[in-house]
Amino acid sequence: MKISNNLPKFNQKTMIAVVNGRYSKFYLAEDRKIDLVKEIQSDDMGPYDMQKGLESGRVEGVVETFVNDKIHDKIEDQFIKFTCEQLYLEFQQGNFEKLIVFVPESKKNQFNDNLHTYLKEALIGYIPKILHKEHETSLLSLIDKEFSVENTLSHEKVI
Numbered sequence: 001m002k003i004s005n006n007l008p009k010f011n012q013k014t015m016i017a018v019v020n021g022r023y024s025k026f027y028l029a030e031d032r033k034i035d036l037v038k039e040i041q042s043d044d045m046g047p048y049d050m051q052k053g054l055e056s057g058r059v060e061g062v063v064e065t066f067v068n069d070k071i072h073d074k075i076e077d078q079f080i081k082f083t084c085e086q087l088y089l090e091f092q093q094g095n096f097e098k099l100i101v102f103v104p105e106s107k108k109n110q111f112n113d114n115l116h117t118y119l120k121e122a123l124i125g126y127i128p129k130i131l132h133k134e135h136e137t138s139l140l141s142l143i144d145k146e147f148s149v150e151n152t153l154s155h156e157k158v159i
Contacts, residue, residue, distance in 0.1 A: 003032040007140045008148040008157040010034075014124070015096035016139060017087060018131050019103045019111065021076030024083045027136065028096060029159075034136050037095070040086055042079045080107055084114040091119055098159075099123045100143060104130045124159065 003009070009032055016027040016034070026038040090096060099119055103111045105128035115123070127146055131139070148157040 001034050001136055003029070003034055003140060007137070008144050008159045010159050012097040013095070014098040014100060014159060015087065015090060016143070017083070017099065017101045018139065019080070019083055019101060019107070020130055020132065021107065022079055023132070026087070026090065027139065034140065038086070038090070040083060042075055077110065080110050081114045084111065084116070087119060088116045091122065097122060100125060100127070100147070102127045102129050102131050102139070104128065
């Protein structure tokens with residue numbers, strides 16, 4: 001999708017990750033273009049990882065499971081880690097140079113703890129929002145408010 005002139009221009013390939021506990025989208029923005037490049041759901045982690053999150057141990061031969069809230073929290077924790085791993089793979093492949101992350105405030109520290117050092121260096125910043133189905137222009141408007149600066153020569157907003 002072409003980015004309109006009233007929204008920021010991206011001087012470097014920038015990955016915009018929209019993350020919640022069970023679903024993530026990765027957008028790649030460069031110059032005046034933004035495209036959805038990857039969608040991830042918690043189901044993409046596979047049954048082995050999900051099982052690790054469900055079992056808490058055995059007592060007298062009976063598998064104890066976490067109560068529903070604990071299961072949900074554990075799946076979200078694993079999904080945040082999985083998302084960070086997927087971002088690192090994209091970075092290793094040279095797909096982006098800079099990173100912006102939309103993540104719920106309650107998951108921001110956990111996300112940062114799981115983020116590879118190289119990605120922390122590439123990180124422009126976090127926007128603490130819970131987003132699900134926002135259009136690219138909505139994301140760009142939020143990014144504009146948080147991070148853009150006006151180029152004094154061209155009078156364009158840039159990231």
